[in-house]
Ligand code: 13P
Ligand code: 13P
Ligand code: MG
Ligand code: MG
């Protein structure tokens with residue numbers, strides 16, 4: 001068995017919230033090669049989306065392993081020190097705790113981990129997003145694993161015909177449920193259509209009994225109790241041979257669907273699939289970006305990455321993103337560009353309610369009393 005772990009954090013932005021400084025990436029690269037030499041890891045790669053730094057690692061310790069999580073924690077403390085030295089923005093932004101204890105749960109960094117027995121050929125995609133929330137994976141996962149208009153294999157591959165099981169987390173009440181699809185598609189959609197609260201955590205094949213997907217599902221603001229930046233989730237998807245083909249996994253991103261995030265984490269904006277080179281959200285701290293890094297995992301080694309959205313066939317999605325962004329931006333502080341009050345990450349409402357409490361008057365009574 002091999003475990004593929006993506007552990008990520010924003011430990012400082014260069015400039016503002018738009019990118020990771022190259023010195024931080026170099027430090028993380030060095031730490032990863034040392035961990036491979038020390039045999040903690042089989043292989044490791046760094047990747048960035050916006051101001052979030054991901055450590056993509058293979059190892060034999062399983063998910064939630066103290067050794068791997070504490071290694072990542074130490075790397076992020078080191079990159080935080082670099083960010084502090086350079087005066088980068090929000091140094092250590094996602095490190096919500098002072099001391100590491102056991103694993104990263106509730107500590108700020110996000111992680112997606114998937115343990116599997118390597119198939120003779122093991123194509124995987126590591127998706128990294130910036131300026132959005134974990135529920136942003138709900139729509140593309142639904143399309144790739146449950147929608148035959150997206151995924152031809154659901155109809156014409158006998159190993160996919162039985163469908164997939166989806167594990168969904170309720171992040172508000174910290175509970176989870178499994179949906180058996182296609183039988184329970186409609187039940188599931190009622191929940192995952194509300195991605196601020198319900199988030200797909202994993203997907204498994206009913207035929208192969210193999211886990212195909214792992215997502216990072218923390219909500220930073222629910223951990224910290226206040227706004228500390230957006231979650232900027234990651235996800236691992238295994239492809240082919242009874243799972244959706246690579247192109248079926250990427251296809252949902254040809255549509256610029258909207259997600260919560262963007263400026264101050266408080267706006268709806270379209271998701272833009274981009275190459276690594278273009279994963280630097282600047283306009284209105286957006287639009288949210290997603291990159292897709294393809295690897296062939298072989299004997300635990302990460303053969304790759306291929307920068308999968310570096311492909312002109314996603315140009316139309318990018319153009320659509322810009323059009324939708326123009327349209328939404330013209331709403332300024334109005335919904336649905338601005339998130340509804342209960343989902344706002346930043347708000348002056350509590351303060352305003354207090355300050356204006358005295359000035360609210362009852363509405364005038366109707367001039368003519370309503371007939372009894
Ligand atoms: P190739 O013939 O290029 O291998 O394509 C096979 C396939 O099924 C693509 O979805
Ligand atoms: P990040 O979570 O990417 O730091 O974004 C924070 C923000 O508020 C952007 O406007
Ligand atoms: Mg940031
Ligand atoms: Mg970020």
Ligand code: MG
Pocket residue numbers: 010228229230231232
């Ligand atoms: Mg963030």
